[in-house]
Amino acid sequence: MDFRKFQITFLKMVDIFGTPYLHSIKFNQKxxxxxxxxxxxxxxxxxxxxxxxxxxxxxxxxxxLPKTNNSMKVEQFSEINLQDDNPIIQISYGKYSEQSLDPFDTQNNILMPIGIYFTDGKPQKPFSLLNNKQKSDVYPNKLLPSLNKLSLVQNGNSNQDYKKTTELVIMIAKCNEEYLSEGGKCATDQQIEQFFATSVTYMDFWINLKQFNSQTQKFEVVRKQYYFWFESKSAQLSQIMIKKAYLHVDKGVLFNSYNDYNYIQDTQIMMSTTTTKLWAPLVSGDTYLSLIFRLDPVSIDVQLVYPxxxxxxxxxxxxxxxxxMVKYGAQYYNESLLENKLTDKIIRYYYSDFEELKTSQDFQTKFYYNQLKKQAKRKLIFHNILYELSRIQLFLFNQFGRTSIENSHQLKFRFQDFKVDFEGEVFTAKQQQTQLNLIAHESTSNFMIISIPEKEKMKNQRGEKVHPEIRSSLDQQSLSQDK
Incomplete structure (x- = not known):
């Protein structure tokens, strides 16, 4: 086998689009x-x-819903730098009535919120969170200035290649004129004593956490709220561990396409009691409440993968x-319908009174009809079709001998025998077309003469619309053949 023939054979062999040949049930229906x-x-x-x-x-x-994978990881180094239009940290004081003293009044100030950043344990310059632009939260609470920026760093190994650990401390301290804005003044000692004697001293603190809405693909703010009480004789110290979350959102249609976010996912608080002089070396005066914000080394890693x-x-x-699965019922119905049609057609070829046989109500006739259907089903088996063809060949061999059967291989039509020579004849275009139609009908009739049972052929001939001149010519040929 040469190489080219091998290529052709190989290509045909690996063709996965090959189709089996299906015998037609009817014309153009397989x-x-x-x-x-x-x-x-x-x-x-x-x-x-x-x-x-x-x-x-x-x-x-x-x-x-997207697929979500949450895992916790411990980081030696992590940082968070948040800047948001929405407040990250908010503090308010519960002022129950208009007659109660407002400890954060800048004209007669009793309590002052002071913030200090600690970098690698070293305090930075203190800054005041008090100004004249205080707002009311839920009446009559007074909302202190909020933090819209927060920068924290956690460096567990104090690695010099990374930023140093940064923490934030917010203190609620006794008024200090050093941190008052221009025009402000502190309250008298009598006013301060009156405040602690007659007021409910608690702070309303909340931190705005975030969560990702998988449907809107936007972050939603969730307020987590705490209450802190304080008094003049002792101070409360609270460590607020901020748990950071990393979010990886894959919104790719066909391939991965990640967007990364980081945000505050949760907080944990540890509280203890200390003296009011704890921060005296840093800010002169007493401190009643301290909030230390630290970054938790344990973070949450979230992977969100959309389908x-x-x-x-x-x-x-x-x-x-x-x-x-319903299609199997329909296929079974079609298979049964086809089998019944084929078996009835086979029986019809053998019995001229098939309709009477099929519709008969006689028990013996119905039994006989069912037996015929079983035999017809066996006739449809491919091996039986081959067997019957071999019997026909043997019958012809026995009747006509080997020579006649071998000569049948040479029998063919000659299309030239049906052609009409128009040369020398004068025909109109209509007459020429009539003669051509006659030739086509004669040649195809000979070609299909044993393909359709006689009854069906006669039925088809009666139903066909044949040109009158062709019908007349056919009738004349039939009459001459009979003579």
């Missing part, structure tokens, strides 16, 4: 189909299309496959 099958097909296709549109709409509007197009199509396909 597969049995039925009205019931069509109804079921429309039903299944309609439901499948509706479900496909529904799932695609769910996918496009992000209503299909890819392939997963959505697979989801639709699984439901469609479930619906297509």
């Amino acid at each position: 597969i049995q189909k039925s009205i019931l099958g069509g109804i079921i097909s429309i039903f299944i296709l309609g439901i499948s299309l509706a479900y496909f549109i529904y799932v695609i709409n769910q996918w496009c509007t992000y209503q299909i 890819k197009l392939g997963e959505v199509l697979a989801m639709v396909g699984s439901i469609v496959n479930l619906l297509l």
Whole structure:
């Protein structure tokens, strides 16, 4: 075998698109189909299309829940730098009535919020959170200035290659004129004693956490609220551990496409009691409440993966496959219908009174008809078809001998025998077309003469619309042949 022939053979062998030859049941029909099958097909296709549109709409509007993977990790170094239009940290004082003293009044100030950043344990310059632009939260609470910026660093190994540990301390201290804005003044000692004697001393503190909404693909703010009490004789110290979260969102349609975010996911508080002189070396005077903000080395890593197009199509396909289980019922119906049609046709070829045989109500006749159907089914078996053809060949061999059968291989039509020579004749175009139609009809009739049973052939001839001149010529040929 030469190389070219080997290539052709190999290419044909690896062809995965080969199709089997199907015998035609009728002209241009190779597969049995039925009205019931069509109804079921429309039903299944309609439901499948509706479900496909529904799932695609769910996918496009992000209503299909993404796959989420949460894990905790311990980091030797981490930092968070947040700057948000929304407040990150807010503090307010519960002032129950208008008659109660406002400890954060800048004209008669009793309490002063002071912030200090500690870098690698070393305090930075203190700054006041008090100004004249105080707002009311839920009446009559007084909302202190909020923090919209927060920078914290956690360096567990004090690695010099990274930023140094940074923490924030917010103190509620006794008024100090050093931190008052221009025009402000501290309250008298009598006013301060009156405040602690007649007021409910608690602070309302909250930190705004965030969570990611998988449907809107936006962050939502969640307020986590705490209450802190304080008094003039002792101080409260609270360590607020801020737990950072890393979010990786994959919104790719076909391939991965990640967007990374980091935000405050949660907080933990540890409280203890200390003296009011704890921060005296840093800020002169007493301190009643201290909030120390630290970055927790344990963080949360969240991976959010939205369904890819392939997963959505697979989801639709699984439901469609479930619906297509109905198709087996329709296929069984079509197979039974085809088998009954073929067996009836075989019996019809043998019995001229087939209709009477099939519709008879006589028990013996019905039994005989059922036996014939079983035999007809056996005739449809391919091996039996080959066997019957071999019997016909042996019969012809026995009747006509080997020579006649061998000569049959040489029997063929000659198309030239049907051609008409128009040379020397004068015909109109209509007459020429009539002669050509006659030739075509004669040649095809000879070609199909044993392909259709006589009864069917006569029925087809009666139903055909033949040109009157062709019909007349056919009748004349039939008459001459009879003579």
